[in-house]
Amino acid sequence: MTCWGTNDMPGSREQIMQPHFDIIARLREIAETGKNSDSQVAAAILADAEFATHAAIDKLAQKAGVSEPTITRFCRMLGFEGTREFKVKLAQSLAIAGRYIVPEPAQGNETGIPSIIASSAVDAVQTVCGLVDLDILERSACLIARARMVRAYGSGGASSMAATELENRLFRLGVPAASYIDGEMQQMTAAASDERTVIVAFSLSGEIQPLIEAVAIAGRYGARTIALTAPGSSLACAAELVLPLHIEEGTDVYRPSPARYALLALTDMLAMTIAKKIGAPAVERMRRIKNLQGMHKIDAPNLPLGD
Incomplete structure (x- = not known):
């Protein structure tokens, strides 16, 4: 019987096809606790998710400092058939909650809050x-x-x-x-x-x-x-x-x-x-x-x- 650790467990296709699958949370988890190459890829995607949804595989690999096959393997590890399907899911997440992924720094101070509200x-x-x-x-x-x-x-x-x-x-x-x-x-x-x-x-x-x-x-x-x-x-x-x-x-x-x-x-x-x-x-x-x-x-x- 094969036992999988939390960070090594491959993605479930049934899981990622569910509307509530949180791809951003999974990427953050891998960026923090995944093995080196996976952590690099996840961190690179999170650093510029908009770029990741449009970039060719070679450009994404270059940004993450890994090989192109590593990008493909990473997407499949998450449960996707390939990079194309991964990008679609990432783009959907950005469309819904993009401004919460990398929020703008809080501007000004608390004295302006009453007038803003x-x-x-x-x-x-x-x-x-x-x-x-x-x-x-x-x-x-x-x-x-x-x-x-x-x-x-x-x-x-x-x-x-x-x-x-x-x-x-x-x-x-x-x-x-x-x-x-x-x-x-x-x-x-x-x-x-x-x-x-x-x-x-x-x-x-x-x-x-x-x-x-x-x-x-x-x-x-x-x-x-x-x-x-x-x-x-x-x-x-x-x-x-x-x-x-x-x-x-x-x-x-x-x-x-x-x-x-x-x-x-x-x-x-x-x-x-x-x-x-x-x-x-x-x-x-x-x-x-x-x-x-x-x-x-x-x-x-x-x-x-x-x-």
């Missing part, structure tokens, strides 16, 4: 404001205001937060609502939906498959579906109504994404439109909540509706 948040909110279709916003609000049940779906970071936030906005208005951030729960609750249900799905990318399937399932059972997502995405195509959202992330990997400010702003636009549709009954429910606050906090008049 504030300006990026303002820009994101103004961008989404310019994308809003008032007719779609109005129609979405009408559906939600009349719904027997609203289910808010999100996954990941900002989208999960927005789904929970919509639930928080709606119960104040007297609209029955629940949020779900688990894909399986989204699909099960979608299957339990009917024509009196409204699904509101949040996704910055619009390409989260379980979420897309949940929206499609709900639609088949007569539910009305609304998506706050990227225009032209798979989720946008699956939903009945779309409130578009697209924010350029920029290249600063140290700055948190401003997209969540835009998503929350779009959620607030929807919530305010719904509140105005419902009118006095919504105001009465908000009064009750505010009255409850007043029993606990002497400065309640100056506080928002909820802590």
Whole structure:
């Protein structure tokens, strides 16, 4: 029986063909702990990954200080058929997360951070404001205001937060609502939906498959579906109504994404439109909540509706 050490273990073809195979992490591991020639090749690729995706094998070998057969053997050791397939996988990784591989050095000092965050948040909110279709916003609000049940779906970071936030906005208005951030729960609750249900799905990318399937399932059972997502995405195509959202992330990997400010702003636009549709009954429910606050906090008049 052949026993392989961690650094000598050949790549699994099944493993590298998986979408989640992290070629950059594997290259870094080899650069740090691999044998000399492999370490040289991995280090050379990581030093200029863009060059490695386009360079001829002789140029890559020259840059790494090894022979051409060593480059070919290295790619096969990782589980690829050859250098061509390796370059394709590397290029895909660069396209998705290239700016995180060799990030730009942090510029300036911490004193500029507050203004960076504030300006990026303002820009994101103004961008989404310019994308809003008032007719779609109005129609979405009408559906939600009349719904027997609203289910808010999100996954990941900002989208999960927005789904929970919509639930928080709606119960104040007297609209029955629940949020779900688990894909399986989204699909099960979608299957339990009917024509009196409204699904509101949040996704910055619009390409989260379980979420897309949940929206499609709900639609088949007569539910009305609304998506706050990227225009032209798979989720946008699956939903009945779309409130578009697209924010350029920029290249600063140290700055948190401003997209969540835009998503929350779009959620607030929807919530305010719904509140105005419902009118006095919504105001009465908000009064009750505010009255409850007043029993606990002497400065309640100056506080928002909820802590």
